[in-house]
Amino acid sequence: MLSVNNSIGNSMSVEIKISVNKGLYLKEPQDTELGRKIIKNSIILFNKFGFESFNFKKLAQEINSTEASIYRYFENKHLLLLYLVNWYWEWVSYLITFNTMNILNPRIKLQIIIHSFVSAATDGNGLEYISESKLHYIVISEGIKAYHTKGVDKDNSKGFFLSYKNMVNKVSQVILEVDPNFRYPNALATNLYETANNHIYFAKHLPRLTDISKEANNAGEVEKMLNFFTDKLLA
Amino acid sequence: MLSVNNSIGNSMSVEIKISVNKGLYLKEPQDTELGRKIIKNSIILFNKFGFESFNFKKLAQEINSTEASIYRYFENKHLLLLYLVNWYWEWVSYLITFNTMNILNPRIKLQIIIHSFVSAATDGNGLEYISESKLHYIVISEGIKAYHTKGVDKDNSKGFFLSYKNMVNKVSQVILEVDPNFRYPNALATNLYETANNHIYFAKHLPRLTDISKEANNAGEVEKMLNFFTDKLLA
DNA sequence: CTATAAAGATAGTTATACTATTATAAATAG
């Protein structure tokens, strides 16, 4: 159950369960105490150690469990990362759908989409065991590793990227609403998402690769830039 | 020594040695037979196995040498990848400089830059032990792993991304020549490079994330798309 | 002919990514 805020500021409770492709896990982690601890703490530890130095032993220690127990939920850390990233894609899709509901102007919809890309990171709307801000930072810094692997075609054939594709499709529909003759709706949709993540990362670590300042609220600047790009392209 | 072709079709030989940050290696691999074999075959094996499954043992077997010998050249596979990616950045910078020489129109320069990004992959202009096409494919599929690590700030402080930054700076200068008031010259430069690589990858592996067709010469289509984006943004 | 450096050969260490087995505690079905 997710607690969400609607546009007129009332808090409301909606029965929403974000679910991801069943092939990603051996056992649904959201259904058990241990499963939720795995999710919660893997988000923390992926952030702390990064994908390469993260392992199931460290995670087991963190939650006072064992490697073997974690392996009953996830085959390996690659699929755990993919699970988290899929969860994020579903979450962003949900945010987009929810926040563009009843909005008629497609340009405004696109602004809302861009806002969702840069600040899906706002906690407090989701579940206790998933910190959206930490999850977003995993997506920013480790996300592409989920699809830049030798196994990408195999993973793709199992539907492990459907959530990403659905999100992109949703965005490209809005792009076509703005400009039905636009030649690159999917590419632009993908780019808005990837560019948002990239430039938040670059601002923090490689600032000379961007024009976004290193300061605290660079999310706002990235948002402004993406709106500027979109406006120019869909003029 | 690089053998290059000039614009009027004559083949000429120029004394150019692409060199990268000395901190990336323990011993200059371009200076010895074994070093060059390491470079050549690491390019082949990174392509074959991907970064994760590549290791120095496999590489040693391939070149009939030993792990220990390879460790005398590179501290670890991360720095070997970073070496290769740096070599690529330097190569693209060289291509840009060489091919935009004496061109006055900055819009034409930008077209040449975009062409360099999508088809730096053309072999035959470089060195025997470096296949640009294979190297480009490493950059496309593994490149970002060179800067999406927990060690990025440390690597950055050692200057391991200077070649990337210099390339971006070179491109952003041209962008500002086209439009001196453009607000995001560095971000656009970075984006042209990253988007070129991304969409060549997506066309091949996740085609629904792009509008580039899966067919053979998608490089041409990516080039067209990037020119279209650039034209719109710098109108 | 000798000194030095580069590379090869071999062995060993520590950590990771698992798999397998058994024991125990908690939930639930009859």
Next chain:
DNA sequence: CTATTTATAATAGTATAACTATCTTTATAG
């Protein structure tokens, strides 16, 4: 209220990766 299933914990073990160390051989420079 016991029997049975299920989940998890505890423990141990294997294969491979990522190195490090040392010693020997080969090539080359003076």
